[in-house]
Amino acid sequence: MSLSLIHSRKKESFQSKTVWVLGLGVSGRAIARYLVREGARVHVSDSKTEVDQEGLKGVTFHLGDDLKELPVAVDALVLSPGIPQTHPLVQDARSKNTRVTSEAEIAFALMEEPVIAITGTSGKTTTTTLIGEMLKKSGFDVFVGGNIGRPLIEHVMSGVKADFVVAELSSYQLELIESLSPRVAVWTTIDQDHMDRYKSMENYIEAKKKLLKLCSKSATLVINRDNRLLKSFAREGNPVLWFTQFEGMLESGAFYEKALKQFTLVANDDVTVYSVEQMKMLGEHNIFNLMAAACACVTVGCKQEAVQSVIDTYPGLPHRIEMVRELGGIRYINDSKATNTVAVKQSLSQFEDGKVLWLAGGRDKGIVYSVIGDLVRQKCKSIYFFGESREKLATIFKPYSKKITVVETMAEALKAAQTEAKAGDVVLLSPACSSFDQFKSFEDRGDQFKAMVVKLK
Numbered sequence: 367m368s369l370s371l372i373h374s375r376k377k378e379s380f381q382s383k384t385v386w387v388l389g390l391g392v393s394g395r396a397i398a399r400y401l402v403r404e405g406a407r408v409h410v411s412d413s414k415t416e417v418d419q420e421g422l423k424g425v426t427f428h429l430g431d432d433l434k435e436l437p438v439a440v441d442a443l444v445l446s447p448g449i450p451q452t453h454p455l456v457q458d459a460r461s462k463n464t465r466v467t468s469e470a471e472i473a474f475a476l477m478e479e480p481v482i483a484i485t486g487t488s489g490k491t492t493t494t495t496l497i498g499e500m501l502k503k504s505g506f507d508v509f510v511g512g513n514i515g516r517p518l519i520e521h522v523m524s525g526v527k528a529d530f531v532v533a534e535l536s537s538y539q540l541e542l543i544e545s546l547s548p549r550v551a552v553w554t555t556i557d558q559d560h561m562d563r564y565k566s567m568e569n570y571i572e573a574k575k576k577l578l579k580l581c582s583k584s585a586t587l588v589i590n591r592d593n594r595l596l597k598s599f600a601r602e603g604n605p606v607l608w609f610t611q612f613e614g615m616l617e618s619g620a621f622y623e624k625a626l627k628q629f630t631l632v633a634n635d636d637v638t639v640y641s642v643e644q645m646k647m648l649g650e651h652n653i654f655n656l657m658a659a660a661c662a663c664v665t666v667g668c669k670q671e672a673v674q675s676v677i678d679t680y681p682g683l684p685h686r687i688e689m690v691r692e693l694g695g696i697r698y699i700n701d702s703k704a705t706n707t708v709a710v711k712q713s714l715s716q717f718e719d720g721k722v723l724w725l726a727g728g729r730d731k732g733i734v735y736s737v738i739g740d741l742v743r744q745k746c747k748s749i750y751f752f753g754e755s756r757e758k759l760a761t762i763f764k765p766y767s768k769k770i771t772v773v774e775t776m777a778e779a780l781k782a783a784q785t786e787a788k789a790g791d792v793v794l795l796s797p798a799c800s801s802f803d804q805f806k807s808f809e810d811r812g813d814q815f816k817a818m819v820v821k822l823k
Contacts, residue, residue, distance in 0.1 A: 378475060381405035386436060388455055389446025390417050396517035397444050398425055403523070409438065411455070434458065442467055447513070447538035450563055468542040470535070473518035476544035479509075481531045482662055483546065484589075485577050486554030488708045489655045492647075492683055493554050494534040496659035499680055501530055503672035504663070508532055513539060537573035538563070546580045550662045552588040553577070554655065556595040557708040561732030571595060588661045589620070590654065607633055607658035607665065609657035620657035624650075625654065629657050633664045640674055647682040648689070651712040667669035685812035687713050690819045695789025698819045701796040702812030704730065707738045713796045714738070714745045722746045722792050723783040725776065728799030728811075733761065735798060739766040748786055750779035754803040776811065777802065780818055793819075 383406050387398045390412040401408045402424045410422070415430035428437075434454040436443070443459040443466050445451070451466070459466050474481070484494045491514055509521040512533035521531060535543070537560065537702035556574055564570040581587065583603045590596050591608040598608045601771070608619035609629075615621065620631040627643040640660060642653055660673050682688070685702040692698070701713045705728075714722060721744045739762075742749070748769040751759045753776070760772045773779050783793045795815050797808075805811040 385442045385443040385759055387444045390445050393445045393469045393517050396519050398422055400523055402521045423528045424801045440464055452766050469517055469519050470539045471543050473522050476522045479528050479531045480549035481533055482550040483533050483548040483577055484537055484552040485535045485574055487557045487559045489554035490534050493530055493655045493658045497662050498532045500663040500668050500673050503675050504668045506530055511733045513567045527587045540573055542575040548585055549579050550586045550665055552578050552658055552662050553596050554658055555590055555593050558733045561708040586665045588658055607661040609661055620661055622653055631660055638670055644678040648687045649712055649716050663780045690816050693822055696787045699794045700812045700815050702808045704796040705800050707798055710796045710798045711738050714741055717792045719744050722794050723748045723787050725750045725795045726798045727756045728797045728801050729758055730755040730804040731800055735762050742766045750783050751781045752776050755799050
């Protein structure tokens with residue numbers, strides 16, 4: 367079947383149009399390839415002076431340029447998620463009434479499949495993956511992508527029809543999406559994050575609420591009832607499935623019974639009990655992710671046995687409280703994905719008081735770090751700060767720890783922690799910051815940490 371027959375909704379022609387792609391990350395590369403294939407004249411700018419140009423034949427590159435204005439007339443500017451709308455080229459495009467769009471928006475405008483959309487401050491990647499796994503176990507053909515690493519436009523380019531598209535969406539991506547109308551929308555949490563990009567917490571909340579504005583009245587909303595900022599997201603007229611660990615039986619949704627190691631899900635006039643006794647993922651917070659995923663999947667016809675199978679067997683994603691190795695009775699844990707205090711709190715909470723040697727630091731995101739101060743005092747034996755934010759973090763956490771070591775690199779932090787750690791301790795990389803000061807990504811940071819740990823003697 368041809369691509370045009372599969373993806374025909376709102377088909378937009380880029381033939382002979384001039385399009386500027388701002389930012390050559392994973393999303394930027396993918397949309398540049400698509401635009402070239404569609405016959406567009408494609409310009410790409412990136413702050414890097416050298417980029418991998420493989421697969422981008424026909425693209426005009428503007429590398430290392432500190433451009434304030436678009437040097438050519440363009441029909442559209444495609445903004446990569448990590449670049450704020452305050453960027454001079456975006457401002458220039460808007461001043462000329464040039465369309466500003468994104469890879470995700472272009473992809474959604476071309477899709478026919480029902481979409482399950484997931485957002486949140488933490489837990490969204492795990493929840494997205496769990497939904498994909500549960501749907502696959504039920505026999506559905508699924509594309510899982512978005513902020514999770516596979517650009518949505520790749521699904522469009524493949525020409526393959528899916529039963530569902532499962533899309534993780536960051537607040538950055540939601541800013542420019544207009545064409546999405548999800549079958550199911552999921553919010554995992556909302557807590558302080560990305561204050562280096564948003565002027566206030568209210569602006570960040572509004573970015574997450576954009577997903578609600580995209581929902582029609584027929585969309586099912588899956589919402590964390592225990593998150594105070596999300597309670598107001600329930601909207602009259604939309605079916606809502608809540609998930610909670612603090613309340614009992616719900617009229618619709620899932621509730622966790624810790625003593626029984628199970629959660630009960632009420633949906634579609636059915637009451638189903640799922641055991642979490644055999645779950646492989648570390649961390650009680652992952653039970654929230656399982657409940658959110660189960661709510662979303664049951665809504666669209668997932669089988670009970672498929673949901674339970676994923677609960678029992680899914681090991682968790684890399685870089686999320688990931689056990690690397692145990693050496694001399696010391697456990698080394700990679701939690702590189704923890705780029706905010708909510709994620710660090712979830713990680714620290716898993717371990718015995720006074721046994722954690724905490725490695726943290728990176729690029730500051732402008733968040734309030736002291737909210738985890740008391741937990742740090744309770745859990746951490748020693749702290750090792752590295753990266754751009756090391757001095758700031760040392761000052762903030764000085765009241766909460768008597769043993770803080772400040773070093774430049776993660777390698778130095780790991781070496782110092784290994785020297786001090788004793789049997790029964792946990793060396794935990796849980797940075798609370800973004801990775802972009804010394805690493806390409808949180809995955810790169812986590813992979814380097816794991817490689818270092820494997821070499822320890």
